[in-house]
Amino acid sequence: LAKTTQPISMDSYEGQEVNITCSHNNIATNDYITWYQQFPSQGPRFIIQGYKTKVKNEVASLFIPADRKSSTLSLPRVSLSDTAVYYCLVALFGGYQKVTFGTGTKLQVIP
Amino acid sequence: GAGVSQSPSNKVTEKGKDVELRCDPISGHTALYWYRQSLGQGLEFLIYFQGNSAPDKSGLPSDRFSAERTGGSVSTLTIQRTQQEDSAVYLCASSSPRDRNEQYFGPGTRLTVT
Numbered sequence: 001l002a003k004t005t006q007p008i009s010m011d012s013y014e015g016q017e018v019n020i021t022c023s024h025n026n027i028a029t030n031d032y033i034t035w036y037q038q039f040p041s042q043g044p045r046f047i048i049q050g051y052k053t054k055v056k057n058e059v060a061s062l063f064i065p066a067d068r069k070s071s072t073l074s075l076p077r078v079s080l081s082d083t084a085v086y087y088c089l090v091a092l093f094g095g096y097q098k099v100t101f102g103t104g105t106k107l108q109v110i111p
Numbered sequence: 112g113a114g115v116s117q118s119p120s121n122k123v124t125e126k127g128k129d130v131e132l133r134c135d136p137i138s139g140h141t142a143l144y145w146y147r148q149s150l151g152q153g154l155e156f157l158i159y160f161q162g163n164s165a166p167d168k169s170g171l172p173s174d175r176f177s178a179e180r181t182g183g184s185v186s187t188l189t190i191q192r193t194q195q196e197d198s199a200v201y202l203c204a205s206s207s208p209r210d211r212n213e214q215y216f217g218p219g220t221r222l223t224v225t
Contacts, residue, residue, distance in 0.1 A: 032212060034212060034213075036214075041219075042216075042218065042219075043115075043202050043204065043216025043217055043218060043219055044154070044202075044204075044214075044216050045216070046213045046214065046215075049212055049213070087153070087154070091212070098156050098159060098167045098169065098170065099144065099156060099159075099214070100156060101146070101153050101154035101155075101156070102153055103152065103153040104153055
């Protein structure tokens with residue numbers, strides 16, 4: 001299983017763009033990258049997933065360089081409600097399997 | 112539609128007692144996952160089911176932990192002879208055959224062992 005490394009915490013002011021980078025140096029060819037968001041006292045919620053280049057949805061963008069050894073979750077114009085823990089996962093594409101969540105990045109949005 | 116549900120939402124038990132935690136996945140979701148999250152920590156994988164079988168039980172912390180799934184639907188996580196270190200939030204998730212990469216999580220069961 002590919003190990004991921006993320007910053008433990010980040011602070012941002014409201015209205016700013018936030019970029020959270022995850023390192024996954026030993027990602028395998030068939031691995032995909034997924035990001036989840038977790039609010040206090042709730043289960044994680046899927047945000048976005050990708051394999052390479054750039055993926056965008058209504059919530060966030062995901063940037064993956066050509067070597068795929070890292071990925072960056074970009075949250076545009078964050079608000080206080082984006083305060084949460086963000087987890088980066090790397091796992092086999094399309095497979096049922098053991099999935100490892102790291103400790104995540106705790107994002108604190110400041111008014 | 113209905114999401115993943117878990118019961119009970121909270122459970123307080125005495126050390127040494129057995130507990131059963133229940134998970135009802137989203138209808139039609141063939142994969143089911145159990146995780147544990149201690150206060151302020153990340154998620155710890157426990158076990159996953161593909162249908163009724165559990166290909167990977169490597170995350171179960173000890174032989175006091177067991178899980179089963181019947182009818183490809185409801186799953187029960189059982190902890191025997193609970194210990195204080197078992198106190199945590201136990202989260203269940205499920206995923207569909209069409210999009211196995213996206214897990215839908217339940218609200219969790221908060222277990223406190225006194």
